[in-house]
Amino acid sequence: MIELLSENRCTACNVCVKACPANVFDTVPGSVPVIARQQDCQTCFLCELYCPVDALYVATDPEHVTGITEGAADEAGLFGSYARALGWRKGREGGADQDPTHRLRQVSLSTARPAESRSSKP
Amino acid sequence: MAELIQLNSDVLVIGGGPAACWAALAAREAGRSVVMVDKGYVGTSGATAPSNTGTWFATTPERRARLVEERLKQAEGLADIRRMPRVIDTATQHLHVLAERGYRFPRDDDGDLYIANLRGPDYMRFMRMQVVRAGVTVRDHHPALELLVAGDIVAGAAGFARQLGQNWEARAGAVVIATGGCAFGSRILGATGLTGDGQLMAAELGASLSGMEFSNQYGIVPLHSSVNKGLPYFWASFYRTDGSPIDIPPGQRFPVLARESLEGPIYARLDQATGALPDALRRGQPNCFLPFDRAKIDPFNDIFPIALRSEGTVRGTGGLKRTDDDGSVGIAGLYVAGDALERQDIAGAATGGGGPNASWAIATGVWAGKGAAAFAARLGSRANDRTVRPTGQAGLRPAATVRDIDPARAVALVREELLPVDRNFFRSAPKLAASLALLDAAWAELRDHAHGTGAAAFRLREAAGLLASSRWAYRAAEMRAETRGMHRRLDAPASDPAQSRRLSVIGVDRPRLAFEPHTTEVAAS
Ligand SMILES: Cc1cc2nc3c(=O)[nH]c(=O)nc-3n(C[C@H](O)[C@H](O)[C@H](O)COP(=O)(O)OP(=O)(O)OC[C@H]3O[C@@H](n4cnc5c(N)ncnc54)[C@H](O)[C@@H]3O)c2cc1C
Ligand code: SF4
Ligand code: SF4
Numbered sequence: 001m002i003e004l005l006s007e008n009r010c011t012a013c014n015v016c017v018k019a020c021p022a023n024v025f026d027t028v029p030g031s032v033p034v035i036a037r038q039q040d041c042q043t044c045f046l047c048e049l050y051c052p053v054d055a056l057y058v059a060t061d062p063e064h065v066t067g068i069t070e071g072a073a074d075e076a077g078l079f080g081s082y083a084r085a086l087g088w089r090k091g092r093e094g095g096a097d098q099d100p101t102h103r104l105r106q107v108s109l110s111t112a113r114p115a116e117s118r119s120s121k122p
Numbered sequence: 123m124a125e126l127i128q129l130n131s132d133v134l135v136i137g138g139g140p141a142a143c144w145a146a147l148a149a150r151e152a153g154r155s156v157v158m159v160d161k162g163y164v165g166t167s168g169a170t171a172p173s174n175t176g177t178w179f180a181t182t183p184e185r186r187a188r189l190v191e192e193r194l195k196q197a198e199g200l201a202d203i204r205r206m207p208r209v210i211d212t213a214t215q216h217l218h219v220l221a222e223r224g225y226r227f228p229r230d231d232d233g234d235l236y237i238a239n240l241r242g243p244d245y246m247r248f249m250r251m252q253v254v255r256a257g258v259t260v261r262d263h264h265p266a267l268e269l270l271v272a273g274d275i276v277a278g279a280a281g282f283a284r285q286l287g288q289n290w291e292a293r294a295g296a297v298v299i300a301t302g303g304c305a306f307g308s309r310i311l312g313a314t315g316l317t318g319d320g321q322l323m324a325a326e327l328g329a330s331l332s333g334m335e336f337s338n339q340y341g342i343v344p345l346h347s348s349v350n351k352g353l354p355y356f357w358a359s360f361y362r363t364d365g366s367p368i369d370i371p372p373g374q375r376f377p378v379l380a381r382e383s384l385e386g387p388i389y390a391r392l393d394q395a396t397g398a399l400p401d402a403l404r405r406g407q408p409n410c411f412l413p414f415d416r417a418k419i420d421p422f423n424d425i426f427p428i429a430l431r432s433e434g435t436v437r438g439t440g441g442l443k444r445t446d447d448d449g450s451v452g453i454a455g456l457y458v459a460g461d462a463l464e465r466q467d468i469a470g471a472a473t474g475g476g477g478p479n480a481s482w483a484i485a486t487g488v489w490a491g492k493g494a495a496a497f498a499a500r501l502g503s504r505a506n507d508r509t510v511r512p513t514g515q516a517g518l519r520p521a522a523t524v525r526d527i528d529p530a531r532a533v534a535l536v537r538e539e540l541l542p543v544d545r546n547f548f549r550s551a552p553k554l555a556a557s558l559a560l561l562d563a564a565w566a567e568l569r570d571h572a573h574g575t576g577a578a579a580f581r582l583r584e585a586a587g588l589l590a591s592s593r594w595a596y597r598a599a600e601m602r603a604e605t606r607g608m609h610r611r612l613d614a615p616a617s618d619p620a621q622s623r624r625l626s627v628i629g630v631d632r633p634r635l636a637f638e639p640h641t642t643e644v645a646a647s
Binding site for chain 2: 022041045093095098
């Protein structure tokens with residue numbers, strides 16, 4: 001679930017309010033947005049990608065709040081880590097053309113364990 | 123109450139995933155004006171956006187024949203050999219359109235464009251840009267709650283604009299439903315908005331569904347995560363708590379893991395990925411590594427706990443039944459695309475994941491967009507002057523006295539009855555009957571007493587959609603007294619040749635079921 005909105009980093013651009021498909025955030029006039037409906041979060045990590053300044057952190061547990069602190073997330077380099085892994089920067093897409101998935105699917109098709117490859121759904 | 127938002131167009135598209143975007147583009151290309159209303163945000167909502175989807179495509183007749191052959195083998199008699207090639211061809215053609223328009227597919231080692239994979243966040247952001255550029259009016263956070271009809275003809279929809287706190291009404295010459303599958307409240311990638319709303323709205327007008335018993339596909343997730351991505355587990359070994367390996371006979375991964383998960387915790391390790399593979403996996407599938415990196419697990423060397431999580435009809439095959447290739451479902455003015463449709467045509471009793479579903483969303487999206495555009499064109503410009511009436515029932519127009527009904531309780535019930543492996547992966551007549559008694563009671567309560575406006579109506583309609591799909595799924599599972607594909611009956615573990623037919627269901631309140639007369643699969647010659 002979404003757990004952190006770093007007030008230190010956030011520029012109150014409200015992109016996350018718009019882009020979150022589950023409508024988790026609310027705008028606050030004159031301030032940074034709030035996580036208003038945390039339980040609606042679908043743990044899709046997409047707000048992290050859309051935030052232009054890497055101010056959001058989504059913990060991977062979709063059912064329970066882990067209680068991670070901003071300090072701990074910062075120290076572990078977690079803010080913006082998904083965007084960096086994909087090649088997105090400043091809330092803009094990038095990196096799809098560098099995707100090496102063709103190497104994976106090549107192997108998964110050619111190492112012919114036919115019955116198993118069927119049940120392995122990419 | 124704040125003012126009503128009034129929208130007008132030739133074609134109204136309900137949804138914001140790939141099927142909706144392709145439908146909107148096709149309708150614009152046919153010269154129609156298009157409004158698109160999404161429950162979430164077009165670009166991030168739906169099952170594709172947070173995922174990576176493999177595609178189903180063929181650039182040669184030989185490859186196409188092989189793809190059809192492969193799927194026929196798994197479909198257990200319920201696929202349609204005539205329709206599969208059309209889906210593959212239309213999807214392939216439009217994957218090339220994507221490339222022409224500038225979507226940045228990678229190149230493979232031979233320097234050829236690699237169109238076999240779409241990176242969800244990039245693909246859906248690209249689709250949003252295309253839709254906006256084409257002149258489609260996009261309304262985010264505008265869930266549709268019900269359809270509007272003029273006489274017997276669908277003429278629009280009505281809903282609630284969540285961020286504006288206003289109701290909206292959209293008039294149109296034709297409507298496309300592309301609201302995705304039903305995930306029964308499962309916490310998998312992209313599933314929050316997938317509550318079966320479109321299936322409910324269409325069924326309220328008399329549309330049939332089919333294949334709803336195939337609504338129990340399960341996927342592997344690292345325990346306590348939402349990431350139901352299957353690809354990395356191709357290189358996995360599986361273990362029990364004592365470290366002993368779980369032996370998996372070919373093709374038996376899911377039944378074996380499901381059984382083991384009822385005995386105790388299960389674990390995996392990606393220990394068959396060696397050499398250059400770990401790096402390629404990491405760079406190619408970054409979302410798979412979020413649960414590992416954030417919990418400091420090295421999945422190639424550490425054994426990590428996993429769980430099986432329901433994927434409902436998102437990777438199952440049940441949904442609204444097409445009466446024609448253009449996505450009509452037997453109701454004038456209404457067209458359906460993507461996961462909201464049943465996908466037995468391409469997948470039969472097995473999952474359509476791994477490529478067919480993504481390509482189905484493209485192909486059926488294009489077809490529904492064209493179909494809706496043609497219908498709207500025939501009606502002409504006066505279509506939106508028609509007198510309309512709303513058609514939503516449960517949650518909006520109670521049959522008896524209004525009472526305070528908590529939609530969260532209904533959602534919790536659906537999750538309890540539909541998600542557990544021991545209830546829904548391994549089915550049996552007594553378990554199904556017990557679940558149905560509870561689901562029917564919750565349905566009756568909602569239908570008779572629930573009444574909401576605004577945000578409350580939105581939550582009640584989601585609960586109604588979830589309950590409706592649950593009841594269709596379990597009724598169909600009860601009726602199909604055999605084991606076929608993902609539908610496994612402990613009390614009928616063999617498949618019965620006499621039931622090698624599709625099963626359809628009609629009616630929201632009192633669903634009526636019938637086996638379809640003929641299997642549609644034509645033997646490969
Ligand atoms: C993790 C994961 C991996 C997958 N991998 C693959 C793969 O490799 N290959 C493959 O073929 N398939 C794959 N799939 C399946 C594929 O993602 C779906 O088949 C595809 O997204 C279906 O597209 P769609 O547009 O029909 O529905 P979706 O993409 O689910 O979109 C549904 C849309 O409808 C909107 N909506 C819902 N209700 C309403 C309402 N009442 N009013 C307005 N809008 C509404 C939602 O907000 C959403 O935008 C995967 C799915 C998951 C979850
Ligand atoms: S997108 Fe990022 S910067 Fe913008 S409001 Fe949200 S958290 Fe703040
Ligand atoms: S993880 Fe997804 S659902 Fe959760 S807040 Fe971020 S964008 Fe919204």
